[in-house]
Amino acid sequence: MTMKNLVHCALLAAAIAAPLAGRADSLPIPAGAPPSFQAECGGCHLPFPPALLTAADWRRVMARLDQHYGDNASLDAQTRGEIEAFLVRHAATRDKMAGQGDPPRLTATPWFQREHRKVPASLWRDARVVSASNCAACHERAAEGSFRERELTLPELQRRSKDRHH
């Protein structure tokens, strides 16, 4: 391989790796999701992006749907199986995506805590937010898998990001 080709390959590899490493603000639901995922996991809250928990965590979530964070989200075996396979297929592989709790919470991973370290503690319990799992309370386009800074909804958060740019 020539030097020029080598450089070309390295650039190409970087371009492919970039969306995975850098762009944490885009978390669309992966293609090929079974229709049951949106229907069954999007009824009570956002259908959470599979990439926010590890495969082991998703298995734990799906094994306990009858005791789902104080709710009952039970499914028939076939639907449960196809949703679990989809979640596991697109699950995170990095340690910082390991959830905590029983069943595990994606709002308690080291990654989530770090991305949200600047959110004032009082805001998590604010009446407009209620719970950290209520992504759309702060992220205007959460349902579309978009979590960009300029799409933050609450005035407190907008003021903060404006300060930074002026």
Ligand code: HEC
């Ligand atoms: C009957 C309503 C209901 C259904 C259906 C439901 N959930 Fe939930 N889910 C909840 C509630 C309530 C919570 C807890 C919310 C909170 O404490 O902020 C929750 C929380 C979660 C959390 C943890 C979020 C966090 O705080 O980190 C995950 C992950 C989750 N659900 C996944 C799923 C999946 C996957 C499905 C589909 C198989 C599903 N849910 C279906 C009601 C439901």
Ligand code: HEC
């Ligand atoms: C109380 C408001 C609030 C809630 C609720 C919230 N977030 Fe955030 N989120 C923020 C703020 C503020 C930031 C930091 C924005 C910045 O500085 O770029 C952030 C950052 C992020 C980022 C990184 C964006 C980037 O530019 O890299 C992602 C991804 C994200 N949140 C996803 C979620 C998900 C998924 C949920 C629900 C499970 C959620 N957030 C719930 C306020 C919130």
